[in-house]
Amino acid sequence: MATKTREIFRQDLPEPLRRDVRLLGAMLGDGLVEYGGQGLLDDVERLRHAVIAARRGETAGSDVAAIVDGWTLERAEQVARAFTVYFHLTNLAEEHHRIRTLRERDTGDTVPGSVAATVQHIRASTDGRLDGLIEGLEFRPVFTAHPTEARRRAVVTAIQRISDLMTRLNDAPGATEREEIERSLREEIDLLWRTALRRGTQLDPLDEVRTAMAAFDETIFRVVPHIYRALDRALQPGDDGTRPPKARPYLRFGSWIGGDRDGNPYVTAQITRDAVMIQADHILRALENACARIGRELTVHEATTPASKDLLGALAAARTAHPSHLREIAKRSPGEPHRQFLLYAAARIAATRDRDADLAYPSPDELLADLRAVQDSLAGAGAARQAYGRVQHLVWQVETFGFHLAELEIRQHSELHEKALAELKADQSDTSEMTEEILETLRTVAWIQGRFGVRACHRYIVSFTRSADDIANVHELAASLGDGAPVLDVIPLFETGEDLERAPSVLDGMLRIPAVQDRLDATGRRLEVMLGYSDSAKQLGPTSATLRLYDTQEALAAWAARNDVRLTLFHGRGGSLGRGGGPANRAILAQAPGSVAGRFKVTEQGEVIFARYGHREIAKRHVEQVTSAVLLASTDAVQDRAREAAARFRPLADKISDAARAAFRGLIETEDFAAWFTQVSPLEEISGLRIGSRPSRRKAAQGLEDLRAIPWVFAWTQTRVNLPGWYGLGSGLAAVSDDGKDLTGLRDAYEAWPLFNTLLDNAEMSLAKSDRAIAERYLALGDRPELTETVLAEYDRTRRLVLAVTGHERLLENRRVLSRAVELRNPYVDALSHLQLRALTALRAGVSDDEERAHLEALLLLSVNGVAAGLQNTG
Numbered sequence: 001m002a003t004k005t006r007e008i009f010r011q012d013l014p015e016p017l018r019r020d021v022r023l024l025g026a027m028l029g030d031g032l033v034e035y036g037g038q039g040l041l042d043d044v045e046r047l048r049h050a051v052i053a054a055r056r057g058e059t060a061g062s063d064v065a066a067i068v069d070g071w072t073l074e075r076a077e078q079v080a081r082a083f084t085v086y087f088h089l090t091n092l093a094e095e096h097h098r099i100r101t102l103r104e105r106d107t108g109d110t111v112p113g114s115v116a117a118t119v120q121h122i123r124a125s126t127d128g129r130l131d132g133l134i135e136g137l138e139f140r141p142v143f144t145a146h147p148t149e150a151r152r153r154a155v156v157t158a159i160q161r162i163s164d165l166m167t168r169l170n171d172a173p174g175a176t177e178r179e180e181i182e183r184s185l186r187e188e189i190d191l192l193w194r195t196a197l198r199r200g201t202q203l204d205p206l207d208e209v210r211t212a213m214a215a216f217d218e219t220i221f222r223v224v225p226h227i228y229r230a231l232d233r234a235l236q237p238g239d240d241g242t243r244p245p246k247a248r249p250y251l252r253f254g255s256w257i258g259g260d261r262d263g264n265p266y267v268t269a270q271i272t273r274d275a276v277m278i279q280a281d282h283i284l285r286a287l288e289n290a291c292a293r294i295g296r297e298l299t300v301h302e303a304t305t306p307a308s309k310d311l312l313g314a315l316a317a318a319r320t321a322h323p324s325h326l327r328e329i330a331k332r333s334p335g336e337p338h339r340q341f342l343l344y345a346a347a348r349i350a351a352t353r354d355r356d357a358d359l360a361y362p363s364p365d366e367l368l369a370d371l372r373a374v375q376d377s378l379a380g381a382g383a384a385r386q387a388y389g390r391v392q393h394l395v396w397q398v399e400t401f402g403f404h405l406a407e408l409e410i411r412q413h414s415e416l417h418e419k420a421l422a423e424l425k426a427d428q429s430d431t432s433e434m435t436e437e438i439l440e441t442l443r444t445v446a447w448i449q450g451r452f453g454v455r456a457c458h459r460y461i462v463s464f465t466r467s468a469d470d471i472a473n474v475h476e477l478a479a480s481l482g483d484g485a486p487v488l489d490v491i492p493l494f495e496t497g498e499d500l501e502r503a504p505s506v507l508d509g510m511l512r513i514p515a516v517q518d519r520l521d522a523t524g525r526r527l528e529v530m531l532g533y534s535d536s537a538k539q540l541g542p543t544s545a546t547l548r549l550y551d552t553q554e555a556l557a558a559w560a561a562r563n564d565v566r567l568t569l570f571h572g573r574g575g576s577l578g579r580g581g582g583p584a585n586r587a588i589l590a591q592a593p594g595s596v597a598g599r600f601k602v603t604e605q606g607e608v609i610f611a612r613y614g615h616r617e618i619a620k621r622h623v624e625q626v627t628s629a630v631l632l633a634s635t636d637a638v639q640d641r642a643r644e645a646a647a648r649f650r651p652l653a654d655k656i657s658d659a660a661r662a663a664f665r666g667l668i669e670t671e672d673f674a675a676w677f678t679q680v681s682p683l684e685e686i687s688g689l690r691i692g693s694r695p696s697r698r699k700a701a702q703g704l705e706d707l708r709a710i711p712w713v714f715a716w717t718q719t720r721v722n723l724p725g726w727y728g729l730g731s732g733l734a735a736v737s738d739d740g741k742d743l744t745g746l747r748d749a750y751e752a753w754p755l756f757n758t759l760l761d762n763a764e765m766s767l768a769k770s771d772r773a774i775a776e777r778y779l780a781l782g783d784r785p786e787l788t789e790t791v792l793a794e795y796d797r798t799r800r801l802v803l804a805v806t807g808h809e810r811l812l813e814n815r816r817v818l819s820r821a822v823e824l825r826n827p828y829v830d831a832l833s834h835l836q837l838r839a840l841t842a843l844r845a846g847v848s849d850d851e852e853r854a855h856l857e858a859l860l861l862l863s864v865n866g867v868a869a870g871l872q873n874t875g
Contacts, residue, residue: 024093044079047068051827061834064830074855079831085192092166095614098618103617115234125637129635134231140568141602142601143609145260158188158195205258219613227620228249228396231247241385243388244388261441273444273447275408276448276451279405283401287394288349290397294394295346300336300339300378300383302337303335305383314373338378345371371391402456407458408457410441411460411462413464445460460489468510468513488515492530494506497540530569530570538707543728544664553569567597584602593640596633597634600630642753642755663730676787680782682715682718683711719779721779727794730798768812771829832867832870833863842856
């Protein structure tokens, strides 16, 4: 079966993708020969053929292990490096094919899942609701520095250069140019091969800020106007760009990078201040360049397009205030008042970045006023296309990013606020270093607001919120600063199962806090609540956590309606399935009715940032899919269907949840489970990748409670068990179906209830990326056969029942593209797993020689990096 399936998928591979993979693979192979001789390539090929044969059942896994064990550690490292680089190149080829596919689909017809398709659907099926939905539409992606991007920035940059060359190659160049591109490709692939694939030094928080800025510079700033333009065209087709836009700027980017100090002692008040200044530098440079470019291009002459009285008056005032600037601009642009004014605006943006108070804009509002003055003047002169084309793009960029780029959010643990406030109330002469740091952070927030406006930084998230007192404590700490206190919206973060259950009662208490009442009055009764997907899943298991989160969403939506509050739920989702990840649009459509209400806020973590925002076409498609899902999830029809399905199948889901939670808790509460987990996985070694500034544990304790969710998921992913994505679900399904004998209710729920459908599909995806035979070898390292048997029995049960409920003969049967990618990748991931197992087995057995240990650790970490690239997710 495996042979047949793999061969079918290989033949099914689109020819352009097959061509790119073959080309890049051949160039890598040539590079291996140049570096290490034919023998290195022969060893790589030998392992490649062996793992494919093992998948076909033609050879045993022990035979593959024997090949790996027979190499020197130096050779094993080289082979691991070869497979890791191959995955980086394959990922690039798949990304290019995805972009190619998006372009091919864009034939002028409405593309399914696009904003245009959704607008048409809602307009046809509702009476007047579309305008209200568009008016209230919000999408707030929040970038975080969660350590899940395993690639060095140097590696990412090298891959980007290869990507640029592949783009040129796919544009059908002439023979001479093609020859030069292929030569450059070989050079870049050789460079990638010779580049260290893991970091040699620990990241600091500002490194993480600068890394995120790459996505902004290359993609986000440029793509935002095109996203709005697509919506505007959908709302009123045919005359976009010749009228004031119907689309309002609904994207607001946020960031925790440099603001999230929960468990990260390296994020200080000074780091937060520096992070904002780095962001401001990038957005002001981008706005200056865009404004100067548009100014240079806008060569309309006063003879054909006379300026309005207001614009001429503004130019006259500018000449009086800054005669030398305007004299130089006028000399270069005689008779072009619109051009002159935009070039003057660009000079003022530059002065804002340089903090030249005499010329700088006090705030983005003044820049927007100037841009709208240009628009009004152009439109009044009959040049509507000039008014609402590229100038409108700049207006949208200013409205979206301001002068701060992303709204920086602060996060800290509730316990630290409680201790700090107790110190202040005790009126001690010397407060602790942590209390001083908390107060200095609040002063920094006030400074940021004074420099860039309240919008730039006003959200303060309280991790592990247990009661309204945790919110009141932050407001009281801020009030202790007197006139220097910042404006704060303090956001509760509910993470554990118990905290999720009591969320509505905590919000009841928040309404009695005077500072919260004041903010509700000031913001039109807007309130944010954050839900943590990672820790709830680590505590309850994936099935019970999913259902508990749904219950909480439902309860909070009802609470908001009762209290006349405009609630925004902030979803703390990770990239991996074990931390709430998966396709974002499907996740939105599976939310509890009433909980979206046209607003969606979500964390974009680690490797997800570059996967979703690393290329303009992909970023545009992602945002359009989220936008479409938010609009659809807010319609009465979708909410009514979900409400009816939830009421019908909730008793069934409760039984599934109880049994799934019991199975999951039964496993992790087994005596010495934490020690066993450390033994069977590369958990402790993962910190050697240095993929983030944040420690893997909140405290020094070695239990599961203080282990962060990311290393928990990352380590299980490496073992090919993927346990956080599915464990317990099989027991839950068995409990309500007589172990699969009666599947009627489950199949009905899968068909009718989006939440249950998404739950099973995500588990199926997680199972598809696992491998039972390799997982068994990892689990055996713990020398606890009863735990190995328990995990594998639940794996078998879950796989069998998921397939039975979905009606699939094999995993991912209904997801052709994803299924093909997983099936073709798995053998190559197996190769890296065998290499990792060699290293991990030796390290667990104990190695006395320091040099040998260093080689084993290097092999282990290199293979960890490669498996992450192969499976395309970490934590």
